[in-house]
Amino acid sequence: MKNGNLRSNIHPGDAVAIILKKDQATGALTFGRVADILTNSPNHPHGIKVRLTDGSVGRVKEIY
Numbered sequence: 001m002k003n004g005n006l007r008s009n010i011h012p013g014d015a016v017a018i019i020l021k022k023d024q025a026t027g028a029l030t031f032g033r034v035a036d037i038l039t040n041s042p043n044h045p046h047g048i049k050v051r052l053t054d055g056s057v058g059r060v061k062e063i064y
Contacts, residue, residue, distance in 0.1 A: 004060030
């Protein structure tokens, strides 16, 4: 499993698990495919922020 903290590991179309802002307290993950990468920096300690094809926005926790 690749590291979701590095932008270079994430590409549009990748299957990922993200954590939504509203789910940060519970840790519930949302699954989908990356539509857009929103974080511009090469890495982020909490995960790269992405938008999924269904419109959900969150930080990548797992890449499949």
